[in-house]
Amino acid sequence: MPTMKPYLFLLLCCLSLKSGGQKTPDSIHRESFRSKNVKFNSAGVILEGSIFIPKHTVAALVLVHGSGQETRMNGFASLLAENGIAVLTYDKRGVGKSGGIYAGPEVGTSNVDASNLNLLALDANAAVDELLIHLTPKRIPLGLMGFSQAAWIIPLVAKKNRKIEFITLFSGPVVTTLEQLRFQFYTNGDSKFWETHSEADAREHINNDPDKYQFAPTDPREALSSLSIPGLWLYGGRDIQTPVGLSIERIDALKATGKPFEYKLYPGLGHNTASAKSNEPVNFALQWIKNISSGSRSTYHDNYKD
Numbered sequence: 001m002p003t004m005k006p007y008l009f010l011l012l013c014c015l016s017l018k019s020g021g022q023k024t025p026d027s028i029h030r031e032s033f034r035s036k037n038v039k040f041n042s043a044g045v046i047l048e049g050s051i052f053i054p055k056h057t058v059a060a061l062v063l064v065h066g067s068g069q070e071t072r073m074n075g076f077a078s079l080l081a082e083n084g085i086a087v088l089t090y091d092k093r094g095v096g097k098s099g100g101i102y103a104g105p106e107v108g109t110s111n112v113d114a115s116n117l118n119l120l121a122l123d124a125n126a127a128v129d130e131l132l133i134h135l136t137p138k139r140i141p142l143g144l145m146g147f148s149q150a151a152w153i154i155p156l157v158a159k160k161n162r163k164i165e166f167i168t169l170f171s172g173p174v175v176t177t178l179e180q181l182r183f184q185f186y187t188n189g190d191s192k193f194w195e196t197h198s199e200a201d202a203r204e205h206i207n208n209d210p211d212k213y214q215f216a217p218t219d220p221r222e223a224l225s226s227l228s229i230p231g232l233w234l235y236g237g238r239d240i241q242t243p244v245g246l247s248i249e250r251i252d253a254l255k256a257t258g259k260p261f262e263y264k265l266y267p268g269l270g271h272n273t274a275s276a277k278s279n280e281p282v283n284f285a286l287q288w289i290k291n292i293s294s295g296s297r298s299t300y301h302d303n304y305k306d
Contacts, residue, residue: 031055032054032081033052033054033082034053035050035051035053035074035081036051037051038130038134040090040130042126042127043100043122043123043126045098045099045100047090047098047100047123047126047127048090048096048097049072049088049091049098049130050074050089050090051086051130051131052077052078052080052081052087052088053081053086053134054081054085054086056084057084057085057086057135057140058084058085058293059084059085059141059142059289059290059292060085060086060087060131060140060141060142061085061086061144061145061168062143062144063077063089063090063146064120064124064144064145064146064147064150065092065120065149066148066150067104067111067148068104069092069095070092070095071092071095071096072091072096073089074089079282080145080286084290086131086135088127088128088130088131090127092123093123103116103119110213112152112177112180112215112218113177114218117153117156117218118156120153124144125160128142128157128161128164140293141166141289142165143164143165143166143167143289144158144164144167144168145169145285146167146170147171147172148170148173150172151172151174151220151233152173152177154167154169154172155220155222155224155227156223158223158227158229159227165292166230167227167229167230167231167232168231168234168285168289169231169233169234170234170273170274170281170285171234171235171236171241171273171274172233172242173220173247174221174224174246174250174254175206175242175243175246175247175250176218177215177217177218178213178215179206179217179243179246180242182209183202183205183241183242183243184240186202186206187202190240191240193240194238194240202243202245203246206243206246221250221254224254224259227259228259228260230260230261230292231260231261231262232261232263232264232285233248233262233263233264234273234284235247235263235265235273236265236266236267236268236269236272236273237268237269238269239270239271241271242271244265248265251263264281264284266278
């Protein structure tokens with residue numbers, strides 16, 4: 001049986017958000033938001049997380065992990081809440097205080113086969129339902145925000161849950177799981193990859209390299225093609241984990257069919273667009289969500305229910 005070590009390339013920008021993943025007290029009250037811990041059921045296990053509610057809410061979302069043994073992202077959630085966005089963030093299945101079994105390269109299993117991605121989509125959908133329980137009605141949009149690998153999970157959730165009204169992806173691939181692996185094997189974690197290789201080089205290997213693992217690929221376009229909600233992807237031009245050029249090309253193809261999708265490219269950034277030294281990607285995403293909110297006809301959320 002081949003080693004699973006190459007899957008370690010399936011990192012997400014949340015790895016550098018770990019400082020925001022520390023445990024939160026049972027309740028936090030700040031001038032601009034308040035927070036409390038929650039538990040909820042998903043596919044036979046109890047997941048644990050935290051909900052952040054701004055004093056004045058303009059939107060609400062669930063944060064969806066990328067790959068890795070990720071706990072709740074309290075630091076990032078606090079930033080969103082300070083900007084008027086209600087958030088539920090949770091410990092990934094089998095990690096932190098959440099029950100279940102974690103799947104990933106660290107434990108010798110695949111985190112990108114269809115069964116695991118669908119299970120993680122169930123968890124994200126359960127988090128959406130839990131967030132709604134704790135919010136009172138108001139005309140603001142409900143969405144999903146995720147990182148890297150979440151780009152295969154979030155479309156699955158949005159396709160099934162019609163309460164989702166927008167999606168935001170940082171460094172999210174719009175390629176199949178196998179195409180992603182071919183690209184990552186080719187770049188081999190080389191931070192200087194784009195200094196010596198071209199987009200044409202990368203496409204050649206994505207299209208023609210033999211697959212080192214055999215499983216049915218997940219293609220996010222299958223779910224994305226069924227959506228009619230706004231979507232935003234934020235990319236770094238020096239990304240060596242997500243094939244950005246091909247992903248943008250496919251977003252453009254979906255846009256040509258009338259999908260309300262858009263992307264923003266930051267040429268000097270790499271994969272960690274949500275936690276880069278530049279705050280431009282996060283600020284752009286915040287403003288994009290606020291723009292959606294200003295035209296929303298939704299009927300959800302504001303403050304905690306008693």
